[in-house]
Amino acid sequence: MNNFRHSIPLYPCTFLDIPKKPSIAFAKKRNSQPKSEPILEPSIIEDVSMNEDEDMEDDPFLEDEELVDDDGYFEDEYFAEEAESFVGDGAGGGGLSLAGTAWDRKAYEIAEEVALSFDGELSIYAFKTLLNATIQVRIERLTNKSGSPSMTDIEAFSATYRARLDEAEAAGSIPENISLEVSSPGVERIVRIPQDLERFRDRNMYVKYVTEVVETGLSSEHDGVFRLISFDSEANSCTWGLADVRVNREKAGKGRPLSKKQREWRINTPFDSLHLVRLYSEF
CATH class of the missing domain: 3.30.300 (GMP Synthetase; Chain A, domain 3)
Incomplete structure (x- = not known):
């Protein structure tokens, strides 16, 4: 976010442009x-990407060490900060x-x-x-x-x-x-649900949400950078797809675009399951 600071009462002043902070x-x-913002754990992008392991194993342009760590899971590079x-x-x-x-x-x-x-x-x-x-x-x-x-x-x-x-x-x-x-509210401002959805529907969003496992009745928290596909104010729910951003593309493989499965992936979330939705900026 752009961070501009100055001291009043003197005007005009010179302002510094520091990314990702409010003015x-x-x-x-x-x-x-x-x-400072705490580190967030990865989730959805790994789930989608790990379903494509067999396809990636046959790709001569991908190195195993670029995809997995010593424990056999994708490297945890997802988010360096959480609002x-x-x-x-x-x-x-x-x-x-x-x-x-x-x-x-x-x-x-x-x-x-x-x-x-x-x-x-x-x-x-x-x-x-x-x-x-x-x-x-x-x-x-x-x-x-x-x-x-x-x-x-x-x-x-x-x-x-x-x-x-x-x-x-x-x-x-x-x-x-x-x-x-x-x-200012900042570039990565909170998206208020549902009143801000129409206003920012063309923007990529960072979403933290909860899903419930029917068999156990327990809930688990997930997160990802999504694009809004649609929302229904009467049904109090919205549908998301993966955003075409670097953190998502990297899970398909270094230098590769989103895979077909990633492009087609969808999830429907009730409004009350959304713990945090904010605008996402790569810069």
Whole structure:
């Protein structure tokens, strides 16, 4: 995701383009450390690929050591990171998360008023307050399909909201010295189910979901990078296929495209079985 940071109140500023992080504007400078993401285990791509072992054994262009490790399983190279966000966390997952302070609601009301002042072009994707007197806002642009605001959008929202917060501080309705951080949802934003499916149906998505084994009644968690084939809001389910991305192609063999079986693979998931769905970017 693109990560742009600057310190307010001085404008304009120069921003750094760092992939795979949300664009952020700080209304008052604060030190922050980016959160690292835990490693995820591979699943579906291995299942599809391992069913094709016999075909691969006859391929002179594939070396055994490229496909299996010492235990006879495909090498675990699937994902180096997993989103820690969840829907409604007030951060990467969107929604509202208040710390429970006396000024939370007032700060949120002001943020909503600021969003409305942009004539329906900008909206609040996520809003969060922290006990250390910090407000974190993620905004999205409603007039483009990706929802990503420009740095001009972020600067304008931040400056307008900061001015309104200063007025509220002077009036005594919120405490002084509140810090403000305004950012974008990020390239790999959470996909809200089902309301965001139509909007992002042409994008590749990382999906973590649960399936139940009928015989035992136990459930198991799986993950993969998928493309949305279809969804049914009445049946509360959606159908996925494998996305044509590097991590999937590599399971078919180094330098090979998706196999026929991978291209034709499908899975139907009820909405309530989806633990995490976010946009996926290879870059």
